[in-house]
Structures are given as C-alpha cells and as structure tokens.
Amino acid sequence: MNKSKSQILIVDDEPDIREVLELTLGRMNLETRSASNLEEARHLLTDFEFNLCLTDMRLPDGNGIELVRHIQEKYPYLPVAVITAFGNMETAVAALKAGAFDFVSKPLDLNDLRNIVRAALRVGQTPAVKATVSNTEPSSSGARKMLGESAAIEKVRAMIERLARGQAPVYIGGESGTGKELAARLIHELGPRAEKPFVPVNCGAIPESLMESEFFGHRKGSFTGAVTDKDGLFKAADGGTLFLDEVGDLPLSMQVKLLRAIQEKSIRPVGSQSEIKVDVRILSATHKSLQDLVAQGKFRQDLYYRLNVIELHIPALRERTEDIPLLAEALCRKLSDNMAMKPPRLTADASEALQRYPFAGNVRELENILERALTLCNGTEISAQDLQLQADAPDMDNEDTVMGGKESLDDYLERVERATIEKALTQTHQNKTAAAKLLGISFRALRYKLEKLGIE
Numbered sequence: 490m491n492k493s494k495s496q497i498l499i500v501d502d503e504p505d506i507r508e509v510l511e512l513t514l515g516r517m518n519l520e521t522r523s524a525s526n527l528e529e530a531r532h533l534l535t536d537f538e539f540n541l542c543l544t545d546m547r548l549p550d551g552n553g554i555e556l557v558r559h560i561q562e563k564y565p566y567l568p569v570a571v572i573t574a575f576g577n578m579e580t581a582v583a584a585l586k587a588g589a590f591d592f593v594s595k596p597l598d599l600n601d602l603r604n605i606v607r608a609a610l611r612v613g614q615t616p617a618v619k620a621t622v623s624n625t626e627p628s629s630s631g632a633r634k635m636l637g638e639s640a641a642i643e644k645v646r647a648m649i650e651r652l653a654r655g656q657a658p659v660y661i662g663g664e665s666g667t668g669k670e671l672a673a674r675l676i677h678e679l680g681p682r683a684e685k686p687f688v689p690v691n692c693g694a695i696p697e698s699l700m701e702s703e704f705f706g707h708r709k710g711s712f713t714g715a716v717t718d719k720d721g722l723f724k725a726a727d728g729g730t731l732f733l734d735e736v737g738d739l740p741l742s743m744q745v746k747l748l749r750a751i752q753e754k755s756i757r758p759v760g761s762q763s764e765i766k767v768d769v770r771i772l773s774a775t776h777k778s779l780q781d782l783v784a785q786g787k788f789r790q791d792l793y794y795r796l797n798v799i800e801l802h803i804p805a806l807r808e809r810t811e812d813i814p815l816l817a818e819a820l821c822r823k824l825s826d827n828m829a830m831k832p833p834r835l836t837a838d839a840s841e842a843l844q845r846y847p848f849a850g851n852v853r854e855l856e857n858i859l860e861r862a863l864t865l866c867n868g869t870e871i872s873a874q875d876l877q878l879q880a881d882a883p884d885m886d887n888e889d890t891v892m893g894g895k896e897s898l899d900d901y902l903e904r905v906e907r908a909t910i911e912k913a914l915t916q917t918h919q920n921k922t923a924a925a926k927l928l929g930i931s932f933r934a935l936r937y938k939l940e941k942l943g944i945e
Contacts, residue, residue, distance in 0.1 A: 495610055496537065499523045500530045500544035500556060501572065506597075510543060513599055517606065527551045527559075534564060541609045542569045546580055554587050561588040568609040568654065572597070578752055578795070585657035585798045601754070604768050605656075611681035612654050634675060635668060636819055637812035641804040645672070648801055653679035658751070660796050661774040663803030666853030669774040670734060672803055677730040682770060685729030690722050693738035700743045702759050705750070711760020723756045723767045730770045736796065737775040737782050741789065748792045771796065806848040806855065813843050813855070820856050821871070824863055828937050833863070834870050842873040857902040864906075864930045864938050877905075907942050910935070914944075 499510045502525045511521050522537060524530040526549045530542075542560060546553040553571045560569050568590035573581045581592040590612065591605045635646055652659055653676050661669045670689060677687045695703050702712075706721035722731060733739075739747065750756050751771055755764040773796045782788035806813065817835055825832040835843075839862075848854050862875040910928070917923035925935040938944075 494518060494520045495540040497521045497606070498530065498533055498537075498539045498542040498544075500525075500527075500542065500548065500553070502526060502545065502547075502549050506545065506572075509597065510602075513602060514606065517603065519606070525549070527556055530556055531559065534560070539564075539567060541606060542567060543572065543606075544569060545572045546574070546577075546584070553589075554584055557584055557587045557589045566612075566654070568612050570605050570609060582794065582798055585655070588655070589657070590654070591656040600766070601768075608656065608681045635671060636816055637809060638815065639809040639812045641809045642812060645801070645803060649675050650679060652676050652799060652801065655680075655799075656770055657798045658771045658773070658796050659799050659801055660779070661772065661801045661803060663774075663776065664805050664851055665776045666851035667803040667805060668852055669776075669803055670732065672801060673730070673732045673734075673772045673774065676772060677732075677770075680730075680770075682729045686726050687730050687732065688722055688726035689732040689734060691734050693735040697740050697743070700740070701746060704743070704747070705756040706758035708758055708760035711758075715760070718758075721756065721758065723750060723769055724765070726769045727767050728769075730772060733771065733773040733796075735775050735777075736773040737777040737779055737788060739788075741787070744789045744792050748789065748795060751795055806851040810844045814840050816852060816855060817843055817859060820859050821863070824856070824860050828863060828934055830863070830868070830931065830934060833866050833868060836870050836872050838873040839871050839876055842876055842878055846878050854902070861902065861906050864910075864934050865928060866930070868931060903942065906938070907944065910938060910942070910944060 497514050497519050499507055499514075499521055501507050501510070501523070507523045507525075511523065514521050522533055522539075524533055528550060530544070533539075534542075542556070544553040544556050548556075557569050557571065560567050569588070571581070571584040571589050571592045573584070573592050573594050577594075581594070584592055590609050593602050593605055633646070635642060635649070637643075649672060659673075659676060661672050663669050673689070674687060677683060690703075702715075702719065702721065704721050704723060706719050706724055707715050709715055709718050750767075753764075754768065755766050757764045779788055779793050779797065783790050783793050806816075814835070817840070821835070822832045843855070843858075850857070858876055858878070859871070861877070862871045865877070866872070866875040910924070913924040913927045914921070917927060921935060921939075922932055925932045928935065
C-alpha cells in the first residue's frame, strides 16, 4: 500500500455500496480496504493504520455503533463516519453520541460524502489532535485560552479538545458570563473547520418577523424591502461553524424550520423555489434550562435532542474560586492595555475579597468590577476597597436582585459607576482634573470612562 496516500477503511455488507465508495475515494487519490462485517473490520484495524473509517449501520454480525465504540476505545484518534438509512435521524444521533465523526444518509450523496471525507482527514492535522497524540502541552492559542488551573476548568479544556475532533452538534450550558461563546470558538478553532467562518448569532436579538430571512437569506422582491438577494447566516457559515447563542429564545415557528435545516443539511431562502446545500456544524448555548423549556412546551423536544447530541457544561466562577487570581491578573492586563496604563497589581486583601465574592455574573462580572477598580485605584495596586464589593454583593436568595430580572448585571454595574463619577464631577463643579484626583485615578483613565459611559 502506498504510504503517501491516506488509508480509508470501508465497512459494508453490500458489494455495490463498497464498489461505489471505493471508486469515489479512489478518484480522491485515497487508498481503501474493505470489510463486510465487524469481525473483518476489527482484524483490518489491527493489521493496518487507517486515517478514516466509513461504516454502514446495519452489519451481519452487529451494527455500526458497536464499531464506533470499539474504535473510540482502541483507536480514539481515528474518525468514523457512519452510513445511515434515509430519514433515520435517531440512529444518526445515537452514532454521534457514541463518538462518530459525522454521518451520511442513503441514497448516498457523493458531494456530501466527499465533504465529510475531506473534513475527517483534516482532523489529524488539527491542533487538538497533534498536541494529544504527541503528548505535548496545548499551545497558548489552543484550549489554554480558557484560563484556569482548577480541576473543573481542566475537565472543560479536555472536553473541548475532544469535541473539536468531531462534527456532532454540541450544546453548551452554563450561567451568563461563564464563557460559553469562548468555548464555542475554541471548539471551532481547534477543529477541521478552523479555516472556515465562525458565525455567532444571538437568537434573542433577532425580531421574529426577520428570523427566517436572517437565518436562510432571501431573494430580491420576496417581501417589502427585499431590494437585493441576501445570503443568510447558514450560508455565511458554510463550511464552518454556526453558533446559536441563547437558542432558548427562538420562537416555536422558527424552531421547526431550524430543525429541518439541520436534518436535511439544506436551506431554502425566502422567496426561492429551490433548496441550497449547506455544510455547517451547529453549536448552541443558553443560560436557560432547555429541559425546562421543553417541559413547558416552549421548546421542541425533537430540536432539543438534535442540538443536545453532546453537552458541555461551563462551571460558574464561584465553583472554581482558585482560578480567580489568575483570571483577575489576565483581565487587569487586558483592561490596562485598553486604557493605555501600566497594569496595577492586586493586593493580597483584594485577591482574598474576590475569592469570597459570589459572582452571580461570573467572569463578565469580574471584568466589570476590575474595570471600575482601575479607575478608582492609585495606579500601582488595586486594594479590596477599590473593588467596592460589599455594595455590589447580590443577595442570591432575593428574586429582585440584579440577576432576578429587574436589571441586568451590566446595567447595574454601569449605573453604580456612572453615579460615582457624576457625584465626583458635581463635587468638583465639573472640573475633570479635580474629579480624577478625587476618584484617585489618572485624568486619562477618567477621560476613558467618560467616553465609555457617554458622560459629557
């Protein structure tokens, strides 16, 4: 066998299907070996090194999921694509949950097949696989972007690296401000789609009347205001990843259309008579409980199971308090760079105060607190007093607090900061130099805050 070519294992008991696969892959300059059952496949896996396995779901001595599990256990870095019967999404989802890279349905669409093969062969070249196989530390541009040294965050990073090797839809759960979009970006960046677009969308920010057009695009003249053709989010993410943030906010009418697009891997723009094939990996997230929404009849159960093939949970900051000093240091550097100032150090009492704080808003709240502290500190260090945590500490049992729905965390923190600065300006008769001195910050830092808050 020519070692310069990638090696593909085909497992199918139908000679005609094996022949089609061998011809298609051969034209892609790939070498193939075939097996008609599980036993033959296991022997070939022992004797040869493969870059991809293509297996039918129904085999004489078992099924494709058994083979997926065998490969996951014995050859964890070998991607497996399963061939399923037309319309059998339950089987396809079960295969993805077992660890399959992707699936293709019968009758075979050769373009879909070729796309899956190309993507699977790129898996071995992804940073996640290279680092793991070589037993090296992931690079700073990899999963280490999710900062922390706690066992909880180490588990998340390991899961991200594993998920990056597949194509299965991933549901990312966790509270607001934990870093769900960062996790989604890392899954994309560490995977075979890294060179293609990553398209994030906040589902709660799109008016219901515009959703279909935003997701699937539209044709000129399809509705009032459609003066040109427009590609939607699915088309923009073609070949890459579509991240559906706050997916729980989708109305039921849109959920039906989204489910079909995911299952059929095709979309129909508004006003078009034909469908367009799209190759998109779906990642989704929400701070709500989708299970609760399903129970309440607000979210389709079939869409829930299609999105939640694999779940990744991002822990709350209060569940990994040992990571707070490292996160605070990194955030101080970033914020100081934005304000063109030298990063101050956190005093011991400031670090201890942060670790005791409940952080209802998680990492996002930590960033907001530190941003304000930078304007209040003496420029060289941040003390516990500069953090002003006592006044901010939310009552976790009170539904009328920041996270209870009356006011968002960002709005609350902005209000407190605005009030502090406006009070200083009033006391100094709008003298910005004097106000900065009163606040204990530099004039440049005050000017940055005034511009950010829109205070004249």
